Each structure stands twice: as C-alpha cells, then as structure tokens.
Amino acid sequence: KPAAPVPSASVQLPAAPPTPPPVARSLDEEVEALKEQGNKVYKAGNHARSIELYSKALELAPDSSVLYNNRALAKLTSNDVKGCLADAITAVALDPTNHKAHHRVGKAKWQLGLLNAAAKDLAAALEAAPDDKTRATLKGEMDK
Numbered sequence: 001k002p003a004a005p006v007p008s009a010s011v012q013l014p015a016a017p018p019t020p021p022p023v024a025r026s027l028d029e030e031v032e033a034l035k036e037q038g039n040k041v042y043k044a045g046n047h048a049r050s051i052e053l054y055s056k057a058l059e060l061a062p063d064s065s066v067l068y069n070n071r072a073l074a075k076l077t078s079n080d081v082k083g084c085l086a087d088a089i090t091a092v093a094l095d096p097t098n099h100k101a102h103h104r105v106g107k108a109k110w111q112l113g114l115l116n117a118a119a120k121d122l123a124a125a126l127e128a129a130p131d132d133k134t135r136a137t138l139k140g141e142m143d144k
C-alpha cells in the first residue's frame with residue numbers, strides 16, 4: 001500500500017530586507033579623496049582648482065598641516081605669495097617637523113624680499129628634514 005502523502009506546512013518566508021543605503025564615506029576618506037583630487041589637478045596644472053579642493057578638505061580637517069602645506073604650494077605656484085606664506089606658517093604651527101612647510105615659508109619670505117627671515121626658515125627646513133637625501137634635495141632647491 002502506498003504511503004500517504006505527508007501534509008506539507010506552507011511556510012511563508014519573510015521578504016528580503018531592503019538594500020541598505022551605500023555606506024557614507026568616513027570623514028577621513030572624504031578628506032583623503034579631496035586631497036588626492038587636489039594633488040591630481042595640481043599636477044595637471046590647474047592650480048586654482050587644487051586650491052579649491054584643498055580648501056574644501058580643510059573645512060573638514062582644519063588641523064591638517066599637510067593640507068595647508070599643499071594649498072601653500074598651489075598658492076605659491078599661482079603667485080599668491082602672501083597666501084602661500086599664511087598657509088605655510090599655519091602648517092608649521094600645526095606640525096613644526098614639517099620640513100616642506102618650513103621650506104615654503106622660506107621661499108615665500110624670499111619672494112617678498114624678507115631675506116634674513118627667509119634664511120632662518122630655510123635653515124629650519126634643513127634641520128627638520130628627515131634624512132640626508134631630503135636635506136640634499138632642499139639644499140639644491142635653495143641654491144636655485
């Protein structure tokens with residue numbers, strides 16, 4: 001005799017949960033993305049746009065010596081020597097070991113005719129340089 005069919009319980013599966021929204025980038029990721037975009041457009045020669053991008057990043061990370069230093073270089077390249085000086089001084093205040101920022105302070109002061117002050121800042125850049133190779137590069141820049 002055939003076995004009687006086993007009654008099957010109808011199981012209602014729950015609906016799949018909704019797809020979560022994309023994870024928002026963290027603040028650090030957003031700042032890094034803006035900095036990288038700024039670096040990219042700077043290298044492409046669009047200094048004004050790089051200044052805008054570094055400025056946006058600084059709104060999110062106002063204590064970043066690196067961002068002030070990057071913006072200082074873009075301003076120096078754009079002949080905004082006073083703007084460069086202000087940003088480079090801020091970068092040094094935030095990180096006194098930032099040899100690039102000391103170098104930018106010195107270059108800006110040099111261009112403004114503040115030669116004695118520039119010499120002190122350029123010496124500080126050499127002191128803050130992390131290694132002999134960097135010091136040699138800085139010395140080469142200073143000899144120009």
